[in-house]
Amino acid sequence: MHFAIDRGISSIIGPNGAGKTTLFNIFTGLYAADEGSVTFGDRSLLGLRPDQITALGICRTFQNIRLFANMTAIENVLVGMNSRISLRLWDVLARSPGFHRTESELAARAVRLLDRVGLQARANVVAHNLPYGDRRRLELARALASEPALLLLDEPTAGMTQGEASALMHLLRGLVADLGLAIILIEHNMRVVMEVSDRVTVLDHGEKIAEGPPREVQADARVIEAYLGKRGPGPRSRPRA
Known part of the structure; x- marks a missing residue:
């Protein structure tokens, strides 16, 4: 699977078990890739420890809040x-x-x-x-403290109200504009995905089945079949288990 990263906000979506968090774990050195290459700029990340990858400018948050x-x-x-x-x-x-x-x-x-x-x-x-919402924001502040160039956020709006989620997405947009960050989201809130993403990548069983601007991906028949359901992504759609 080829996955390229640009500045701005990219989202990765897909059914549970599609490989989204596994991809983050490979990016950050928690898992070793079975094959292929992972590079950041001109530097290979294969074999590096998580702390070494953080020092290169990649930081992440997790599905479950991991504050002290x-x-x-x-x-x-x-x-x-x-x-x-x-x-x-x-x-x-x-x-x-x-x-x-x-x-x-x-x-x-x-x-x-x-x-x-x-x-x-x-x-x-x-x-x-x-x-809860403040703890999510604190986790983001701690990630920013490492001065990342690439920020990986695993379900950052999980457990938030729609208003809290919208406020967080506005904050992320400001970070991209002010700091020039590249941000990748794994996100199950489809309203958030469609509103904030510059680019969406869809995974299914570890394979990339679609990639492109949100509206283009939203209309892709393979995405509707594999992830969003036959009726398409209503404004409050949630992924199937």
């Missing part, structure tokens, strides 16, 4: 900056001026990221006390 539940919002974001910190061990142990300067800069950046996702006022709230 007993840490505050700002502490969770600071953890996400780990791959971009270049302090020497001596600076850390001695609490040197360089350490304190870096610590201050990171804290200020974490506040800006929380502000970007609408959580600045909740910076010191412990993660498990945040409402």
